[in-house]
Amino acid sequence: MNELVKLEGVSKYFGRHAALEHVDLTIREGETVGFLGPNGSGKSTTIRVMLGLLKKSGGEVKLFGKDAWTEAVDIHKRVAYVPGDVNVWPNLTGGQVIDVLGKLHGDFNEEKRQQLIERFQLDPRKKSKTYSKGNRQKLALITAFASEADLYIFDEPTSGLDPLMASIFRECVRELQQEGKAVLLSSHILAEVEELCDRVSIIKEGKIIESGTLEKLRHLTRISITAETKQTAASLAERSDIHQWKADGLKVHFYVDAEGLAPVMQELAAAGVVSLESRPPTLEEIFLRHYESKAGEAR
Amino acid sequence: MNMSMFTGTGRLFRVMLRKERVRLPIWIVSISVLFLLSILSFPETYPTQEDRQGRALLLESPALRAMAGPGYGLENYTFGAMITNEMFLYVAVAAAFMSIFMIVRNTRAEEESGLSELVKAGVVGRVSMSTAAFLLMVLANLFIAIIIISGMPYTIEGLSWEGSLVFGLGVAGVGIMFGSISLLMAQVSESAGAASGISSALLGLAFLFRAVGDVASVDAWRWLSPIGWGQAMRAFVDERWWPLGLFAGGIILLAVAAVYIDYRRDDGAGVLRVQGGKARAGGGLTHLLGLQSFLFRWVFLSWAAGAALYGVAMGAISEEAADFFADNPIGEDFLVQAEGATLAESLFATYMAFLAMLAAGYALQVMTKMIREEKSGRGEILLVQSVPRPRWMLDYLLISCVGSFMLLVISGIGAGALYGYYTESADGAWKVFFAAIAQTPAVWIFIGLAALLMGLWPKALSLVWLVYTAFTLIGLIGPLLQLPDWVSDISPYAQIPGVPAEEWTLWSTVILLAIFAVFTAVGMYMIRKRDLVI
Numbered sequence: 001m002n003e004l005v006k007l008e009g010v011s012k013y014f015g016r017h018a019a020l021e022h023v024d025l026t027i028r029e030g031e032t033v034g035f036l037g038p039n040g041s042g043k044s045t046t047i048r049v050m051l052g053l054l055k056k057s058g059g060e061v062k063l064f065g066k067d068a069w070t071e072a073v074d075i076h077k078r079v080a081y082v083p084g085d086v087n088v089w090p091n092l093t094g095g096q097v098i099d100v101l102g103k104l105h106g107d108f109n110e111e112k113r114q115q116l117i118e119r120f121q122l123d124p125r126k127k128s129k130t131y132s133k134g135n136r137q138k139l140a141l142i143t144a145f146a147s148e149a150d151l152y153i154f155d156e157p158t159s160g161l162d163p164l165m166a167s168i169f170r171e172c173v174r175e176l177q178q179e180g181k182a183v184l185l186s187s188h189i190l191a192e193v194e195e196l197c198d199r200v201s202i203i204k205e206g207k208i209i210e211s212g213t214l215e216k217l218r219h220l221t222r223i224s225i226t227a228e229t230k231q232t233a234a235s236l237a238e239r240s241d242i243h244q245w246k247a248d249g250l251k252v253h254f255y256v257d258a259e260g261l262a263p264v265m266q267e268l269a270a271a272g273v274v275s276l277e278s279r280p281p282t283l284e285e286i287f288l289r290h291y292e293s294k295a296g297e298a299r
Numbered sequence: 300m301n302m303s304m305f306t307g308t309g310r311l312f313r314v315m316l317r318k319e320r321v322r323l324p325i326w327i328v329s330i331s332v333l334f335l336l337s338i339l340s341f342p343e344t345y346p347t348q349e350d351r352q353g354r355a356l357l358l359e360s361p362a363l364r365a366m367a368g369p370g371y372g373l374e375n376y377t378f379g380a381m382i383t384n385e386m387f388l389y390v391a392v393a394a395a396f397m398s399i400f401m402i403v404r405n406t407r408a409e410e411e412s413g414l415s416e417l418v419k420a421g422v423v424g425r426v427s428m429s430t431a432a433f434l435l436m437v438l439a440n441l442f443i444a445i446i447i448i449s450g451m452p453y454t455i456e457g458l459s460w461e462g463s464l465v466f467g468l469g470v471a472g473v474g475i476m477f478g479s480i481s482l483l484m485a486q487v488s489e490s491a492g493a494a495s496g497i498s499s500a501l502l503g504l505a506f507l508f509r510a511v512g513d514v515a516s517v518d519a520w521r522w523l524s525p526i527g528w529g530q531a532m533r534a535f536v537d538e539r540w541w542p543l544g545l546f547a548g549g550i551i552l553l554a555v556a557a558v559y560i561d562y563r564r565d566d567g568a569g570v571l572r573v574q575g576g577k578a579r580a581g582g583g584l585t586h587l588l589g590l591q592s593f594l595f596r597w598v599f600l601s602w603a604a605g606a607a608l609y610g611v612a613m614g615a616i617s618e619e620a621a622d623f624f625a626d627n628p629i630g631e632d633f634l635v636q637a638e639g640a641t642l643a644e645s646l647f648a649t650y651m652a653f654l655a656m657l658a659a660g661y662a663l664q665v666m667t668k669m670i671r672e673e674k675s676g677r678g679e680i681l682l683v684q685s686v687p688r689p690r691w692m693l694d695y696l697l698i699s700c701v702g703s704f705m706l707l708v709i710s711g712i713g714a715g716a717l718y719g720y721y722t723e724s725a726d727g728a729w730k731v732f733f734a735a736i737a738q739t740p741a742v743w744i745f746i747g748l749a750a751l752l753m754g755l756w757p758k759a760l761s762l763v764w765l766v767y768t769a770f771t772l773i774g775l776i777g778p779l780l781q782l783p784d785w786v787s788d789i790s791p792y793a794q795i796p797g798v799p800a801e802e803w804t805l806w807s808t809v810i811l812l813a814i815f816a817v818f819t820a821v822g823m824y825m826i827r828k829r830d831l832v833i
Contacts, residue, residue, distance in 0.1 A: 051683055053831040076685035087676040089594060090411075090490065092580075099580035100590055104684035124578040129411070129490065140680065 002029040004151055004182050005050065010059035012045055012206075019045045020206045022059070027151065027182050032173070034197035035186040036287065042206040043186040044084055047155055051081060063151070077106060080144035084155035084186075086136040088128045094135070095124030098143050107148035116142040119168055134160035145172050152176055153184045158192060170196060190284045202287065210290060221286050222255035224279045225264070230272030236264065250274075255281075304562055307423035311431035315405055323439055326397040331446035333772075334390050338454050341378050351376040358384060361616055365510040369521065372536035378455045379462050379535025387466065391473035391529050392506065394443055398436050398478030399498040405432040406482065408491035410567050419566055426561045429482060433554055436478040444471035462535035469529035472546035476525040477502055479553035486560040489569035496601070503605075525549065587686060591694040595665060599702050602661040603709055609657060610710030613650045614717025614731070617643050643722075647714070647731055648797035654710050655738035655792050656771045658703040659745045663763055665699040666749035670760040673832045682831070689823040696750060696819060703742045711735025730799040737798045740811035744791040747818030754825030757832050 005027035012020040020042050027033050037043050048054040049061055052072025061068035063075045088097045095117075102108035117124055120138045128136065137160045144152060152173075158166040173196050176183055187193050193200060200217060202210040210217060222243060227233070228251045236252070237245040241260030246253045256264050268276065281289075345351045355376035357363050364370060368384030406429055409415040415428055424430075448467035452458050481498035488494045509527040512520030521527035528542045583589040669692070672678040682691060711732040719728025749763045770790040787793055794811055796804055 048679075048831070048833065053679060053682065053833070055828075055830055073685050073687045076683050079683070081683045083676060083679060085676055086680070088680065089590075089677060091594070092584075093576035093578065095578035096576070096580040096584060100584055101680065101684055103580075103585035104587065104681065104686060106685065125576050127576055 003027070004029055004064055005184070006060070006062045007046070007050070008060045010046070010049060010061055011057050012042075012049055012054060013057045018206055020049070020056075023203070023206070023208055024211070025201055025208070027184055029182055030177075030180040031199065032177055032183040032185060032197045034193035034200040035184060035203065036188065036190065036193055036200060037186075037203035038188055041203045043203060044155055045206075046203070047081075047153055047184070047186060050153070051076070051079065078150045079153060080105070080147045080149040080151075081153045082137070082140040082144050082155060082157050084159065086133075086140045088136060088139060090129030091127060093125055093127055094122055094131060094139055097128055097139050098124070098146075101140075101143045102146055105143070105147050109146050109148065112146040113142065116145050116172075119172075120165060132160065134162065134165065137161060138165070141169060141172075145176075149181070151182045151184070153186075155186045156188070157185070158187070158189065166192070190282065190287060194282065202290065204290075210286070217286055218258075218280050221281050221289060222257055223261060223281060224253075224255055224285075226253045226275075226277040227251075227268055228274045228276075229268060230274060233268060233271040236267055239264070304424040304426045305430055306427060307421070308427040308430045308434070311418070311423065311427050312434055315431055315435050319401065319405075319435065323397075323401060323435075326401075327439055327442045327446070330390060330393045330397065331443045331450070334386065334447065335450045335454055338378075338382055338386065338451075341381065342455055345378075345381075348376075351378070351381065354381065361514045364513045365612070365616070369509075369513045369527075369530050371530075371533050377457070377535065379458050382458075383462075383466065383530070383534045383536060387469065387530055387534070388506075388509075388526060390447070391470050391526055392502065394440055394470050394474030395477035395502050395526075396499070397443075398440060398474045399481040399495055399502070401439065402432050402436050402478050402481045403485055403491050403495040403498070405435070407485035407488070407494045411491050416566055426558045429486070429558060429561045433479070433482055433557075436482075437475055440471040440474035440478065443474065444468055459535065461538055465532045465538045465540070466534035468543060469532045469534060472543060473525055473529045475550055476528075476546055476553075477505075479550045479557070482557040483553050483560070486557050486564065487569055489567075500601075587681075587690065588694050588697065591698055595668075595698050595702070598664060599661070599698075599705075602657070602664075602702075602706055606654070606657060606706040606710040607713050609654060610713025610735070611717060613647065613654075613710070614714040614721075617646055617714070617718050617721070643718070643727075644730070644800040645797075647718075647734055648800040650714075651734045651738055651798070652774055652792050652795075654707065654735060655741045655795070656774060657710075658706040658738065658742045659767060659771075661706055662699040662703040662742055662746045663749060663767055665702065666695055666746055666753070667760055667763065669695050669749075669753055670757055670832065673757065676833070679831060679833065688826045692750065692753065692823055692826055696746065696823075699746045699749075700743060703746070704736070704739055707735045707738055707742070733803070734798040737803055737808070738792075738795055740808050740815065741791040741795045743815045744811055744818075747815035747822075750822030751818040752822070754822035754829070757829070 003026055005025065007023055007025040010020055010023045010025075011018065023042070023046055025033070025035075025046065035043055035046070045054065049056050050063060050068055052068045052070075052075065055069055064078055066075055068075060092100065098113060098117075102113065120142060122135065122138050122142065128139070131139070137157065141154075141157060144154075154173075158169055161169060170192065173183060173185070177196075183196075185193060185196060194214065197214070199213050200211070201208050230250070232250060233252060234247065236242055236254070237247070239260065241257040242264065243255045243257075244253075345354055355373040358367060358370045358373060368388060370384060372380035372384070406415075409418070409428070418428060419425065444467035447470060448460075448463045451463035451466065452460055477498060480501055481494060484497045485491075485494040488497060505524040505526050508520050508524040509530065512518065512522075512524070512527060521531065525546070528545045531542050532539055584593055669678070672681075678691070682688060711734070714735065715728040715730075715732035718731050719725055745763060745767055748766065749760065752760045752763060770792060773787055773790050774792050791811065794807055796802060796807060
């Protein structure tokens with residue numbers, strides 16, 4: 001598949017402070033990539049380096065095979081971007097802002113514009129200064145979704161949206177996916193990324209700490225099991241691949257390493273399993289686990 | 300209403316004090332200390348009573364009356380009377396500006412940015428923010444008064460304590476009065492820009508009313524203006540205390556009204572209702588220059604109104620003023636000197652330098668907006684719509700260059716037409732008009748400097764205001780301070796020959812325009828080479 005975005009060993013220094021260190025990131029055609037990390041971890045900085053708003057200190061940044069810094073304007077024509085903090089001109093109405101930005105971008109679909117205003121329930125006649133954060137975010141989202149582009153970049157797009165609007169956002173992203181567009185979704189809302197993304201990169205303090213498909217990430221980690229047995233299965237607690245063992249009579253809950261799943265299942269079956277619930281780890285669990293382990297190492 | 304609406308005022312006051320710990324002292328010290336320094340040179344400039352009486356004669360001229368004081372104590376023009384007549388106005392206006400900006404940035408601007416929402420959600424009364432800002436503003440003005448009052452008697456021998464006290468309190472009175480006006484405006488209007496804009500306009504109106512009152516010696520006009528109240532205290536001439544009552548009454552009325560509205564209204568809302576706007580952007584808005592011109596339309600129109608007013612005033616008083624100078628040769632010191640120039644021409648040459656400062660003020664307001672756009676993220680969202688950075692900068696350059704040129708044209712037409720009408724001389728009208736537009740390169744140099752900084756060192760863009768203020772001050776009070784020639788000569792204003800009194804020269808214009816072009820080109824080139832300020 002064609003690589004639309006390729007970041008290789010990208011670093012960015014602000015004075016002596018390293019905001020990004022050796023960041024690698026690839027987005028291929030038709031792919032949705034999740035970009036996860038807590039606030040201040042370098043998500044927005046990475047995106048701004050990709051868009052040629054900030055100049056990389058090292059490494060290579062290519063979008064559509066072009067250099068992000070020297071050919072930024074050409075790149076922008078094929079990108080639709082929604083910044084994390086949308087600020088617009090307070091004296092223009094919402095409708096005016098959408099038109100201004102859309103027409104400047106170029107390829108702007110009038111029909112989609114109207115539909116999106118209705119779907120996001122935006123009153124386009126209000127002056128922007130009266131809009132809440134969420135409504136200002138809608139302005140940028142409507143502009144982006146109504147613009148024809150090859151790559152859509154969203155920087156924490158739902159942080160100001162209510163759950164209903166956030167689900168409309170997810171719908172719109174799925175439509176983009178059906179059209180075969182590439183999407184970069186930066187977020188700290190794991191459920192959102194889990195639902196939409198093919199691949200995930202996790203960034204922490206300017207470094208990519210985990211990267212791959214969701215399946216692969218899950219494979220590396222533990223599965224949650226809740227079970228009830230006829231006879232006690234307490235011997236399981238001795239196993240080294242079982243974690244966070246909790247027993248309530250014959251009801252048990254624990255996590256098991258992916259490789260240990262088969263023998264554990266056999267033991268549970270032998271104990272006469274009555275009910276069994278197994279759940280792959282949520283991204284949240286992957287995420288938290290990573291942070292806990294790193295914090296542990298540091299200690 | 301109950302007292303809980305004031306809860307937390309003390310804490311908020313301390314927070315504001317901390318937030319303002321650099322900015323406010325700079326204002327206070329510049330206003331009071333600059334004033335004290337500027338009067339130091341008076342005894343040297345006017346060593347004898349005769350010199351001072353000569354200076355007093357100047358104030359008989361309507362033009363100088365309008366720009367200075369009411370003309371109290373002219374018959375025995377002491378240093379004290381001189382300071383009251385010629386300086387009070389400017390110190391008071393500076394204190395008023397300090398108060399307006401301080402109030403707005405601590406009240407309405409905080410609401411606009413959403414910070415007040417966070418603050419007001421805490422254990423804080425509904426009007427505590429307004430009250431804390433008001434108290435800080437009063438305190439700042441009292442500090443100015445204290446420095447002035449305690450410093451003045453030491454600057455020139457013979458300045459009385461009583462006069463200094465009246466002078467200082469008058470300044471504080473005007474400052475607090477306009478601070479209170481802006482506190483009210485911050486409640487009424489929905490944006491910080493509008494609040495400080497309306498307050499500044501009212502300050503301009505107060506200046507105008509007392510100018511009319513002073514020129515025509517009509518008291519009714521003077522009483523319409525709080526600046527007039529301060530002048531009516533007649534420091535060092537025949538001190539009167541009762542105008543302090545007017546200040547007290549006005550301030551209490553305004554503050555109570557502001558607090559009342561603040562108590563009644565929603566956070567973030569104003570009193571003036573916002574009506575529904577257009578759902579679509581017209582064709583003019585959807586290209587970049589159209590958008591930027593739209594955003595700057597009110598800025599330009601208000602400066603244009605000022606420029607037109609200034610031009611008309613120049614033209615209207617020129618003949619009368621020239622007659623006056625013909626009778627009182629001592630005033631010529633203050634005018635551009637040139638062989639064979641008429642007095643009216645010299646007068647225009649001096650006025651034109653002020654016009655250039657006005658046009659440069661507009662130009663810099665446009666140029667410095669760039670960095671605020673960039674910092675707020677509005678620049679970012681435009682630039683990612685495939686707008687090249689130099690193209691983005693070009694619009695600001697066009698709007699400031701063309702706009703400032705138009706200000707000069709508007710003012711030149713006003714002054715030229717009236718002057719031509721009075722003197723029945725088409726040639727005279729043309730000369731005056733040409734003198735106005737000849738200022739263009741001096742104005743554009745500031746634009747070039749702003750463009751250069753924007754490319755090389757955007758975070759320091761506001762330095763252009765410092766340069767502008769320095770050169771403007773040198774232009775305004777340089778002759779009074781008797782600065783060495785080289786100091787006043789580095790100012791761009793001084794590089795333009797004093798037309799129409801002096802001969803216009805092509806080379807000085809070409810050189811200034813060349814510098815402007817180089818600065819601008821470097822700025823436009825370098826803006827592509829740097830990080831966006833985010």
